Amino acid sequence: MISQPRGRKLSREEAERVPHVVARPKARYAWSAGPATGRFLEELKEGRVLARRCNGCGRVLVPPRMFCERCFRPTDEWVYLPGTGTIQTYSISYIDTDANRIAKPILVGVLAFDGASEGCGIMHYFGEVAPEKLYIGMEVEPVWKPQAEREGAITDIKYFRPRRKEDRQ
């Protein structure tokens, strides 16, 4: 049996009066992208989407990796993809990364790339489409930043938009 618990929920004001120390850790990191994702990012700069094939299971993998986690062997070759894909799932987000409310929703989801193995893709934004028009199975294409602004990052693609012009806003 649970005994009656001690303590209680404090209001925000009460919590601020509790003796406490506030600090911000001072730390910065440089995370390596590795040879596979690193080259993927370099190719994004050129406006190309790159995958990696594993001849063990025959999968074409995006994000690309230097070893196949299923076969547990090195992957074999680079494969260029057309960059188009299909929406696997999506969300219409009224909150930003810090949980602040936003008026214009962020459209985000997972897409599977054409030419990659089933369900293989990445998370990205969707744009030029009304939120209520999005659906699972929608065919999309990348909208790139101008070449001079690309920096070898996932954000070199601004967003993915519907391939069918009628679906665009």
Next chain:
Amino acid sequence: MKEVAVVGAGMTLFASRMMETGKELCWEAAKQALDEAGLSLQEIDAVIMGTAPDAFDGIHKKGENLLDGAGGANKPYMRVYTGGGTAVMTPIAGWWHIASGMFDTVLVVNEEKMSSARPHAQSVFAHIWDPILDRPLRPNLVWIFAMEMQRYMHKYNVRKEDIALVSVKNKRNAVDHPCAQLADPKITVEDVLNSEPMALPVRRLDISPPSDGASALVLASLDVAREICPDRIVTIDGVGWCIDTTMWTNRDLAFPKFLARAADQAYRMAGIKDPKKEIHIAEPYDPFNYKELQHMEGLLLCEPGEAAILTREGVTQRDGRLPVCPSGGLLGVGNPIAATMGIKVGEIYWQLARKAGKRQVRNDPVTGVCQAWGDLMQFSSVLVMRRR
């Protein structure tokens, strides 16, 4: 292999607990569990600690930081960590400490303090995403659940109205839980469907609230349990855990295969052939309402897509054929990640021991299952318990 029993459990109020330190919360829960077991700390052979990412309260080596509150000083002591899955993973670690024959009594203590993060725990959650491919998109943790929920609803044709029923059931169940944070006896499906949009399809009342709290269990070998609590022998008969690839954008987001594997492992060990008939009560992990349904399916308690129908038919209510989350769950009691052990393992223990008080289910269950889920949405831990 030695057989293992749960002989005591305890938990704190789940709420924003700025007053107490994590250590003090640990102590409160641990003391309760020891009192129920009728044991002193001196009679405990080893201690297991569970707590989720260090980043939440910005304290490194949290296991070390919480040590004294957990009663681990001068004992064999270790921290176990599998994200949200920690809630049911630490008892599994406790189980193998005893099953191996190494120890006779183990204290398991789980803690979480999410109120320390400023401005909001959400800002810290953003750090769990892949730093190269995901984080430059400035994601919010809720996105990943929203996308999973959308895929689940699409694949199995599940209605939002039925998913909302889970929030209603659990928040109403939580009214009878003394540690509850978000109990609501009057909540309706309309309240859930019309609550503030977060990342659609996820709305405010689809989510469990971040919280502070601690919970504890005392485990003992069956021989010791027969001596100290012959009136209530509740044993751990099956354990299982499994994790899928980190490549989450390559995964099937609709059906949790890793959970089905973990459940299958636990059921085989417990000698359960047909979980649909042989499991009488379940506490699946419910940080979001759709997760309860998806986890019932992953636990093989029904077919994929069927959990919503069982919920609509009232099967999963406290007086139903298969009570699910009779504690009130994370949705109703609160979600201090690792500490939810108290409403998963703790609740099944109290229910099987007929000590759940006002929350006691009607079908007098003999066999129950509980589960937790975590890491990057792809880990599950499963525990099968029985009354002897």
